[in-house]
Amino acid sequence: MTRTSTILFTGPSLRPADLVDLRALATRAGHDLDVRPPVRRLDLVEVVDAGGTDRVLILDGEFGQNLAVSITEIRSVLASGQPLAGASSMGALRAVECRTLGMTGSGWVYEQYLSGAIESDGDVALLYDPEDYSPVTVPLANVRWLLSRTELSAEDARSALRAAHGLHFRDRRPSLLLRRWKERLPAAVVEVLEPELAEDRRDTWDRKRLDALEAVRAVLGEEN
Numbered sequence: 527m528t529r530t531s532t533i534l535f536t537g538p539s540l541r542p543a544d545l546v547d548l549r550a551l552a553t554r555a556g557h558d559l560d561v562r563p564p565v566r567r568l569d570l571v572e573v574v575d576a577g578g579t580d581r582v583l584i585l586d587g588e589f590g591q592n593l594a595v596s597i598t599e600i601r602s603v604l605a606s607g608q609p610l611a612g613a614s615s616m617g618a619l620r621a622v623e624c625r626t627l628g629m630t631g632s633g634w635v636y637e638q639y640l641s642g643a644i645e646s647d648g649d650v651a652l653l654y655d656p657e658d659y660s661p662v663t664v665p666l667a668n669v670r671w672l673l674s675r676t677e678l679s680a681e682d683a684r685s686a687l688r689a690a691h692g693l694h695f696r697d698r699r700p701s702l703l704l705r706r707w708k709e710r711l712p713a714a715v716v717e718v719l720e721p722e723l724a725e726d727r728r729d730t731w732d733r734k735r736l737d738a739l740e741a742v743r744a745v746l747g748e749e750n
Contacts, residue, residue, distance in 0.1 A: 531558040531579045532745050535565035537586035538654035538661045539614040539738040541729065548742050555746050564588050565595050565616065570603045578608050583745055585738045586659075587616030589651065597623055604628045612636070613741035614734045615650040632744065633737030635667055644670070650734060651695040663698045664728070666690060671733035672722055682715045700728065 532552075540548075545561060552559035560579070562569070564586040573582060582603075587595055600620060604610060604627050612621035613633040621631025622639040631640070638644040644667065653662040669690045673683040689710040690703060700723045707716050722731060729735060 529556055529558050530581070531560065532581040532583060533560045533562060533573060533579050534742060535562050535569070535582070535584045535586060535617070536738065537564040537659040538652060539585040539734045540742075541660065541735070542658055544735070544739060548739075548746070551743070551746050557746050559742075559746070566593055567595050567599065570595060570599055570608075570610070574603055574606050574608050578606070580609070581745055582608060582610050583741060584610065584612040584617035584620065585614040585741065587620070589616070589647065595620065597627075600624045600629060601627050611741070611745070614738040617741075618737070619647055619650070632741050634671065634733050635737050638667070638670070648695060652698075653696055661728075661732070663695055664690075664700060664703055665695065665734060666698070668731065668733050669703075672719075672731045675731070676718055678715060678718060682711070685711055686715065686719060700725075 536545075549559055549561070565584050566588045570582065573579060584595075594616070597620070600610060601624070604624070610624075610628075611630045611632070612618055613631060613636055615635070618631055618633060618636040618639055621629050621636055625631065625640075635644075635650065649666040649670070652665040654660060655662060669687060673686055676683065678686065686707060689706045690698065693702060693706055704720060704723050707719055721727060
C-alpha cells in the first residue's frame with residue numbers, strides 16, 4: 527500500500543505532547559508526517575523544488591514583511607500542482623486570502639476570517655518559547671472564543687474583549703490579562719473568567735490549538 531505523506535508547518539498552535547500523539551496516529555494510519563517549524567518565505571518553493579508531497583498543511587508561520595510566506599509564493603506553488611491547506615493561525619489567514627487560487631482552509635479561526643468577524647492578523651499573534659513553542663501570551667482569537675462560550679451577557683463579554691484588546695499581544699500574558707480584567711470588569715464577571723486563566727485550563731479553550739488538532743486529524747483520516 528502506498529503511504530501518504532504530509533508536511534506540517536507548526537509551532538505554538540500545538541504542544542509537544544500533541545505532536546507525540548499525532549505522530550503515533552500517523553504511524554497507525556500508515557501516514558508519513560513531516561513536522562517542520564513555522565513556515566517562512568520560500569519554504570514552500572523548497573518543498574516543490576524537492577519533488578513535492580501529497581499534502582502541505584500550514585498552521586503557524588513567521589509574521590513580518592520579509593519573513594512571511596507571500597501570496598505570490600502560494601500562487602506559484604498551487605500552480606505547480608502542490609495541494610496546500612491551512613488552519614489555526616497563519617495557515618487560516620493565507621487560506622482565506624488564497625481560497626480563490628485553490629488553497630483550502632478549515633476551523634473556527636478560518637471561518638472567522640472568512641466571514642469578516644475577525645479582520646486583523648494581530649488576533650492570532652502571540653509570543654512563544656523558542657525552545658518548545660509553548661505560548662507565553664494569549665492571542666485575541668482565543669479570548670474571543672472563550673467569551674463566546676461563557677454565560678456572560680453580551681455587554682460583559684464586549685467589555686472583557688475590549689479590555690483584552692487594549693493589551694498588545696506581546697503583553698497579554700495570563701497574569702496581566704487577569705489584572706486588566708480585575709481593573710476594568712465587575713467582580714462577578716472576573717469570577718467567571720479567572721478560573722479559565724489557570725495553567726491547567728488554558729489549553730482547553732485555546733481555539734488555535736483545537737483548530738490545529740482538528741485539521742491534522744482530518745488529514746490523517748480521523749475526524750475526532
